[in-house]
Amino acid sequence: MNTQIKLSFILFVLIFSAITAIFGNSNLAYAEQNSKNKKSIEDYFTESYNCLKNNDKTCAQIVAANIPSQSPYSKLFNGVLASLDGDFETTFRELIPLQTNKSLNPLASVSLHTSLALAYENQSDSLRALEQRVLLDTLLLHLKPINQEDINANQHQIWEIISVLSKANLAEMRGNSADNIIQGWIDLALAAKYQDNGEGNEHAIENWRKAYAEHPAKEGVAAQLFPSTTIKSEVHKVKLKGSVALLLPFSKAGLYPISDAIERGFTAAKKIAKDNAEVKIYASQDTEESALKLYHQALNDGVSYVLGSFTAIESNTIKNAEGKATTLILNKIQTKPNSSKTFAYGLSPIDEVLQIIKVARNLGMQKATVISSSTDFNKQITKDFKDYWLASGGQINIFESYEGAINPQINESDMIFISAEAEQARLIRPALPSTIPTFGLSEIYSGEPLDTDNKALKGLRFVDLPWIVDRENEKFAAYKAASADLPPGEMQRWFALGADAYQVLIALDRLTSNGATIDGLSGKIDINAAGEISRSLANASFGPEGIVLESTHD
Numbered sequence: 001m002n003t004q005i006k007l008s009f010i011l012f013v014l015i016f017s018a019i020t021a022i023f024g025n026s027n028l029a030y031a032e033q034n035s036k037n038k039k040s041i042e043d044y045f046t047e048s049y050n051c052l053k054n055n056d057k058t059c060a061q062i063v064a065a066n067i068p069s070q071s072p073y074s075k076l077f078n079g080v081l082a083s084l085d086g087d088f089e090t091t092f093r094e095l096i097p098l099q100t101n102k103s104l105n106p107l108a109s110v111s112l113h114t115s116l117a118l119a120y121e122n123q124s125d126s127l128r129a130l131e132q133r134v135l136l137d138t139l140l141l142h143l144k145p146i147n148q149e150d151i152n153a154n155q156h157q158i159w160e161i162i163s164v165l166s167k168a169n170l171a172e173m174r175g176n177s178a179d180n181i182i183q184g185w186i187d188l189a190l191a192a193k194y195q196d197n198g199e200g201n202e203h204a205i206e207n208w209r210k211a212y213a214e215h216p217a218k219e220g221v222a223a224q225l226f227p228s229t230t231i232k233s234e235v236h237k238v239k240l241k242g243s244v245a246l247l248l249p250f251s252k253a254g255l256y257p258i259s260d261a262i263e264r265g266f267t268a269a270k271k272i273a274k275d276n277a278e279v280k281i282y283a284s285q286d287t288e289e290s291a292l293k294l295y296h297q298a299l300n301d302g303v304s305y306v307l308g309s310f311t312a313i314e315s316n317t318i319k320n321a322e323g324k325a326t327t328l329i330l331n332k333i334q335t336k337p338n339s340s341k342t343f344a345y346g347l348s349p350i351d352e353v354l355q356i357i358k359v360a361r362n363l364g365m366q367k368a369t370v371i372s373s374s375t376d377f378n379k380q381i382t383k384d385f386k387d388y389w390l391a392s393g394g395q396i397n398i399f400e401s402y403e404g405a406i407n408p409q410i411n412e413s414d415m416i417f418i419s420a421e422a423e424q425a426r427l428i429r430p431a432l433p434s435t436i437p438t439f440g441l442s443e444i445y446s447g448e449p450l451d452t453d454n455k456a457l458k459g460l461r462f463v464d465l466p467w468i469v470d471r472e473n474e475k476f477a478a479y480k481a482a483s484a485d486l487p488p489g490e491m492q493r494w495f496a497l498g499a500d501a502y503q504v505l506i507a508l509d510r511l512t513s514n515g516a517t518i519d520g521l522s523g524k525i526d527i528n529a530a531g532e533i534s535r536s537l538a539n540a541s542f543g544p545e546g547i548v549l550e551s552t553h554d
Contacts, residue, residue, distance in 0.1 A: 039066070042105050045073040049111055052084065055366070055393060072101050076108055083115040084364070086414070091119040110139050117157075118364050126161055127173050133158045134181050137216055155221045157362055162189040164539070164551040184208075184215040188222060226517075238506055240270075240277040242304025245325075247294055247318070249311060250283035258310065259283075261491045262330065265498025265521075266307065268482035273502070284314060291317040299323045305505055310346060310497075318342070326508055328501055345504055345533040347497055347522065352441045352463045353385050355537055356417065359461075360439065361392055365414035370398045371428055373420035381419045381441065415439060418460070422446045426456040434459060442468070442537070447489030449546040457542040461550070467496040467521035469540040470549050476521065496521035504533065524552070 039047075044066045051060035060081065067074045079094030095116050098104065104112065117132035133154060140151045162170065162185055174186045191204040205226050212218060246266065248259035263281070270277065280303060282294040291314035298306055306327040309315055315331040322339050329337070332348035360368070368389055372382040382398060389396050397409055410416065416438040418425050425444045432438060442464040444457065449471075467476060468489075483495045500520035507516040507527055518525040523535035539550040 041067050041071050041073050042108070045077060046107055048077055049080070049107065052080065057081070057084075072098055072103060073108065076104070076112060080111050080115045083118050084366070086122070088119040088122055091115055095119075106139060106143055110136060110143070113139065121161065121363065126165060126169075127176060129161050130158065130173075130182055130185065131177070131179070133161065134179065134185070137181075141216060152220065155217060158185055158217075159189075159221050159225070160359075160362055160551075162186060163192065165189065167193055181215065184212040185217060187211070188215075188217055192225070238510065239273060239275040240305065240502075240505060241509060243278040243280060243302070244305040244307060244505075245280050245282050245298035245301070245303040247282045247284055247291065247298060247306055247308035247314075249286040249309060249314065250281065251285045251290070255286060255311065257491060258494050261486055261494035262308075262310070262498035262501070264482055264486070265479075265495040265500075266502050267498075268479050268495075269499040269502035271482075272478045273506075275502075282308075284309060286311050286313055288313060288317045290314075292321060295321055295323065299325055307501055307505070310494075315344070319344070326505065328505055328508070330497060330501060343504075343508060343531045343533060345497075345501065345525070345535075347465075347493060349381055349441055349443075350384060351523075351535055352537060353381065353388060355463050355539075356439045356441070357385070357388050357392060357394075359539065360415050360437075361394065363437075365394070365437070367395045367413045368397070368415050368417055369410050369413040370396065370417045370419060371432070372398060372400060373424045374400060375421075378419040378421075385417055385419065410436065418444065420444065422453075422457075425460075426453055429457050429460055437461065442493070445469075445489070445540075445542075445547070447487075447492055454542055454546075455544075458544060459542065461539065461541040463537040463539055465493055465496050465522045466538045466552050467499075468492060469538050469547050470552060475519075479521065493522070500525060519552075 044063055048060040048063040048067075051057070051063060060077075064074070064077045067077065075094045076098055079091045079098070082088070082090035082094065095112055098112055099116075113132045113136040117129050117136060120126075120129035120132060136154055137151065137158070140147065140154060162173075165173070167190060170186050170190050174183055177183060177186075188208055191208045205222075209218060209222070215222075244266075246263055248262060249255040250259045267279065270279070280298070280301065282298055284290040284294050286309075291309060295306060295318055303325055306318070306323070306325050308328075308330055309318065310330040312331065315329045315333055318327060318329055319333050319335070319337045319342060321342075324341065327337075327339070327342040329342065329344040329346070331344060331346040332350065333344045337344065368385075370382050370385060372378050386396055386398060397413065411433060413436055416432055416436055418428055418438060418440045420428060420440070421443045422445060425440060429438065438460045440460055440462045442462060444460070444462050445464055445468070446454070447468055448454075466473065467479075470476070479495075479499060483492060486492055486495055500518065500522045503518045503520055504525065504527070507518060508531060510516070511527065511529065511531060513529045515526065515528045517527070520535075523537045525533060525535045527533050538552050541548045541550060
């Protein structure tokens with residue numbers, strides 16, 4: 001019996017020891033796994049920063065609560081969050097001391113300089129903003145893996161900062177910085193001021209490339225902004241290869257003034273180029289039948305080019321037609337033309353909407369308010385703005401211009417977009433907070449810089465054709481006589497389209513895999529290798545003494 005008890009006791013001890021060993025090993029494994037899963041301060045910051053990038057502030061704040069308050073990462077998070085809220089005083093207080101902190105990891109340093117750059121940009125301190133962006137550029141170039149999209153976005157923001165400055169301001173800024181990279185950026189902006197002003201411009205750009213062979217902008221922004229300098233200079237030397245048909249609705253009374261303005265612009269450009277190509281007028285009636293009949297008549301007459309039309313009905317008709325002549329439709333079309341010889345370029349308001357969104361988003365604006373008039377045109381503009389703004393990740397409120405009691409919600413916005421023509425915009429603008437950046441399309445500007453009614457629009461920013469807001473530029477001098485008796489505003493814009501249409505036809509004739517760029521009256525026109533045409537407009541604002549040109553294109 002005692003032997004059995006002893007054996008049972010020994011068995012119990014063995015079983016207990018085995019269980020203890022099993023659970024002991026399990027606890028050890030759990031402890032080791034728990035140790036591996038424990039997040040560092042850097043991990044919490046990265047997670048919170050990613051929440052902010054996804055516009056989830058609540059998520060960011062919950063995660064950041066795990067960071068000790070005395071940690072530089074806590075101060076960094078507070079500064080980044082403040083910059084997104086527009087509290088730049090807090091941004092400077094929290095982040096400026098961290099610039100000398102060597103313990104921050106690369107991602108933290110990127111967020112530090114991004115937020116400081118945004119703060120300085122909103123303080124209109126161009127040199128300090130440029131310094132931060134240049135530091136950020138260096139960090140992005142050394143991150144592994146390299147994110148080329150982030151590098152491009154930052155370099156384009158550098159260009160946004162310096163390209164709007166005058167030559168005098170650029171020269172002063174250059175004297176205040178001994179940094180070679182910063183000087184290179186400034187010298188590029190100075191060289192660009194001479195773009196398309198003749199031989200000196202091309203020479204200046206090439207000299208910059210030689211002087212700054214290792215500059216980060218050389219293969220980035222400089223290559224994108226000035227990719228086809230040889231093509232651009234050649235465009236001005238060549239001429240059309242045959243006769244041109246201007247297919248425009250001269251026969252419809254309401255569209256005659258526009259047709260006339262386009263014809264004047266085209267003829268003026270041809271005359272300036274000393275081009276003797278024959279121009280034939282085909283007066284349509286803004287119908288499918290007349291457009292198609294006249295298009296085939298022009299082809300049978302042996303023209304080498306067809307220019308027109310600008311109306312939706314005629315544009316869609318010509319888009320679907322087949323022909324051997326190079327055809328340029330003066331309207332932005334939604335679908336690709338049937339013929340490989342047919343192209344499209346027009347004064348599309350979508351170009352303006354996209355440019356305003358780009359400027360606003362580059363400035364860190366997230367919440368937009370749209371004040372819209374009740375016209376069909378502006379209802380469509382409002383819809384387009386809403387769709388593209390939301391697609392960019394922004395938030396939006398929309399009000400009809402006749403609605404009242406909207407200020408409380410407007411005050412929460414980062415920017416206001418007025419979708420209205422000049423007369424109604426002058427009534428809307430005074431009722432809005434002057435401290436919130438406000439934007440509009442070209443329709444908001446009547447084309448008369450000294451119109452005293454424009455005082456109601458003071459501070460409002462808009463996009464328009466260089467021909468309209470930079471009229472005194474020397475490169476436009478030759479066009480003034482031909483446009484002198486056209487009314488300001490819309491007719492001048494159509495004149496500019498006609499003038500640039502001549503340059504576009506020349507470029508299409510000589511198109512290569514590099515595409516082409518034209519610094520025109522209607523904007524900076526880019527043509528890719530497939531013949532797809534886009535444009536950038538001038539950025540301007542209403543100042544106390546008239547129109548203030550901010551940049552000649554985006």
